Amino acid sequence: MAGAAHGGAEGFYERLVLAQHRSGMEVLAVVRRNAERAARLAAGGLAPVELGFGGPLDLLTGRQLRATLEAFRPQVVVAWMNRAARFARSASRGAAWTLVGRLGGQYDLGYYRGCDILVANTRGLCEWIAGQGWPRQRLKHLPNFASDMGGAAPADLPLPSGVPILLAMGRLHPNKDFSTLLRAVALLPAEVHLALAGEGEERGALEALARELGIASRIAFLGWRQDVGALLAASDMLVVPSRIEPLGNVVIEGFSATRPVVAAAADGPRELIEDGRSGLLVPIGDHAAMAGAIACLLADRARAAAIAQAGRAEFETHHAEAPVLAAWSLFLQAAAMIRTGVPR
Template sequence: MTTASGEPVGASSLRVAHVMAGAPAGGAELFFERLCIAQAASGLNVLPVIRRDVGRVGRLRAAGLSPRELRFGGQADLLTRPRMKSALCNFGAEVVVAWMNRAARFAPKGQWTLVGRLGGYYDLSYYRNCDHLIGNTRGLAEWMVSQGWAADRVHYVPNFATDFSATAPRRPKEIPENAPFLLALGRLHENKAFDVLIRAMPRLPGARLLIAGEGPQRAMLEDLARQVGVADRVLMPGWADPGGLIRACDILVCPSRHEPLGNVVIEAFSAATPVVAAASEGPRELIVDGANGLLAPVEDHEALAQAIGAVIEDRSLAQRLALGGRISFESDYAPAPVLNAWNDFLRKVAPRTSLLKATA
């Protein structure tokens, strides 16, 4: 379809609201911000509707956006939905994207197309008012269809990650220059399986491991490192800016038991850093074993150590994986291809009247 001037109808002619009621920090929340900012910079008319959060408001406003803040409270919150509907009507929303359960529960029906965007295997009853669903992996989209959603109402649209290729490397002073530097990032939670990675460390005697994150398993992981005799080679400094660490490390390790996507894998791809991961849901979709990373069975610390050791010992393998990861990033997970995928999706699901209006 073309405009009156003969140009293709683009998503920039549409008005899109993104609704986020999540926590101050998290993978989905950070990608929500990046996507809103990138879409607005590309010419899309964007309204972020967010749970009250000073930091998020500041970042969105600094990028030139005007977020609408709402409470998104519990069952007794009777004001958020009508206030959101008023904001969406005043904005003239044509597509509304509800990010995760709470946003989908509050998002009202209207003249717009209502889309639920999921980054995990959530309770789909929260999305019963949605016209379409987005999954950020193909496996997640296939699961939605298996749960009874019509295939033509389910869509795969990937995430893009920050490109760390030009970020200055930052190697912690505690890690000797001649020691292989292993990096893992994420919440210290059972799903991340950092215990499996620590159990792999005795089989990697020269390596140093930094786990950047915080969470409820800190004490257990510190005890485990002492028990298996690697406490002097495992650093756990808490949350840290990932870019410089990813650029400096020799291998990014993602040992997760459960990982719907694995943004850290994509970030390592961007930095041309070799990746070794457990074959959980997301990594096994992102990684072609031996081409852009290595996969080990979930929960298998011996196999994980063997894969890490292979990359440490074989420099040509490390270089091949690094190059393969960068190629994957540029083709599938950089901002440009992902924004194009979002534009294609928006054109597809926007109300017919919106596209007709754009041709006038």
């Protein structure tokens, strides 16, 4: 996995390989150099291999990856997103193992040329991949799981006590559209506060927007946080305003913590949430609709509780560790038997 320092796809990679290791599966985690990630994997009992995974001029990583894989002798290699797929493809030429490409969005399939199978984390993404001409018999849907956030002790937030607290989490990037959420908060009663966990290039602009809207005192910019369960326990509701969200791991985390979720109707939340039952969906970029949905649940706590319970049931059935780990295990057993000899 050659991803960023933070992110939903990267976080799920860590959860998955650690869960596979705990289940008794023999796992080798090969990751882009990142001391914090390596420490988390090592704390979970793995011995991660850190490689450079650089740009087009990186001629060393491919050779190191090939040598690492040959020494480990895997049956299946899973390339997690684009950069990892590019290096794994070259390292797998003539190899005996099955090469699986795992996608979490509508990526350029050129990176995955030579993969025996592709895995996508939503059914909608599977349909998109098939629509690009990828054979359906070499395509598998495997959902993500989130850690169970239920029962965590509430975080101590820099916000007043006894007031309604909304929580939003993610990279501070235009795709996450936190500006729409701030505009929605400005339409809500003054006692409603927002905790925003995340960091990124839009932080300065969002802080300026909060001041412009007159709500700066009602917003807590928390930076990157690892205590997601504690943040959810300290909040009344999770809000996901993303314009582009292929899956939305954060939605699953909200489900697991039995918190009602309000989300913009991007691809992932639209697939995860049954509108009106396990969450509320609003049009993308519509701050008035978002404010209305939030106000509706704050005013009707019984409905909010019912929605939260439906989300929790959805988590337990489809997005808890046990069912997803079982699905991955069955898939890898089948993949290990393929060794198709597809040209790489």
